Amino acid sequence: MLQAAVIFQSSMILQRGKCLAVWGTGNPGETIGVQIQGRTGQTVTEADGTWSVDLPPLDASVSEELIIKSDSHKIIFEQVAVGEVWVAGGQSNMEFLMRYEKHKKEEVKDCTDPDIRFYDVPEVCYDGQLEEFDYSRQGIWRKADPENLDYFSAVGYYFQKALKEKLNVPVGIIGCNWGGTASCSWMNPETVRKVGEPWMQEYETRTASMDMEEYWENQHGNQMNDKGNPLADVFGEFMMPRTPTEEELVEFFSHIKDNFEEYANILQPQAIPGSLYEHMLKSIVPYTIKGFLWYQGESDDVPGLNVLYKDMLSGLISDWRRLWGDEALPFLIVQLPGYDCWLMNTEENHYPIIRRCQEAVADSVEHTYLCSISDVGEEKDIHPKDKKTVGQRLALLARGHVYGEEILCDAPRAVSIKRNPDGVAVTFEHAEGGLEIKGGHLNALQIISEGTEQEYSVYTEGDQLIIRMGNPLEEGVSIKFAQTPWYQVNLYNKAGIPAVPFEFSL
Structure with a gap:
């Protein structure tokens, strides 16, 4: 039966001005035709049922129909916009929802804009996870309005809002992120071994004495792996809206102590090198995009491993660009801001190392740019609540380096x-x-x-x-x-x- 890849839906945003990739599955040997804006493409389904069509570049538009036909079926996607599409990747500070953002109460009053849309890639890290839990709230193209704003990446939302105001075209964000994850999870494992062998060694040492068959039996269906409802995360609902006091932290953890310790002391499947590269990132390839936003590095601050972050991030950028077949795709990196400690953890962090690595990547990797947010960190919270500044600074970088405006957009x-x-x-x-x-x-x-x-x-x-x-x-x-x-x-x-x-x- 004819199907398009899951990311193709009514109300999606497609990238303008570039050859458009559309793909899916169907009956082997069937002829598949795709059309939108008068552009057409055709192919024959492969023996394994897969098909892919490239369409000529599209013009910006607020409402189109994307029609996909086979010999026996037709799919029509409606209210399709055409504009700019960016992937927002990283860990919790990129995942950080508008629900918790500092300016959300004011923003929600006037947020309705059908030309700002967000797609969140389901948080899965192993085969079968999608079927084990209810993921009906993820993997959806949402339009900006009071009902849906909570689900938007806050950094992504403010980026696309600022960009739309200047470009006057629809702007979409594909959120592909997971809190608490190191760069190795987002990379091809072969690349991890080449540029960050100690990360792979650490994983292999940890699993060497484990019964991996038993491990996966315990992971399948484990409620700790249910990531389908981002608004039902008890930890997030407590930690993200504000910075709790020490007394509040003690009270909170006293109620979840056993579950938290169990979660913290076992290998999380999303920490396995390549897990999110394989199960999240690849699920949206080769959806046509303009570039990437990246806010991550906190989980790479591991003594002895943090010095590898320049090579790890450079390798990650290469992996992502290679998947899309475009070595010039822009990569906008958020440099970690100042931060002392979190969750009563008194160990000193080594973020200066991560920051130097981020700067070095921006200096050495082409089409890669550094976004400074060194004025909006929070001393006792790893999750700064002001994401408006972050998104707007990223938009300024994009305007100057990607869209060609002659403006001052880089940090001094x-x-x-x-x-x-x-x-x-x-x-x-x-x-x-x-x-x-x-x-x-x-x-x-x-x-x-x-x-x-x-x-x-x-x-x-x-x-x-x-x-x-x-x-x-x-x-x-x-x-x-x-x-x-x-x-x-x-x-x-x-x-x-x-x-x-x-x-x-x-």
């Missing part, structure tokens, strides 16, 4: 340092029109000599940050900006984008 970055009689001058790129310190006192700057922090004063002059020292600047001095786990940057360029962390040694 320190590129050189020079001694002067009173101290040093740090020169920034992406600082056209000058830098600004908001609030009078510059946050997050440390001048360290012989292990002791030195006093200083600062001011901006064009594209430079001038640092004056109370004492002559000696050799072996470190100039560190936002190199601690927690900070909140207040040094901006004229586009209102905060500076990227940096460090110099003199």
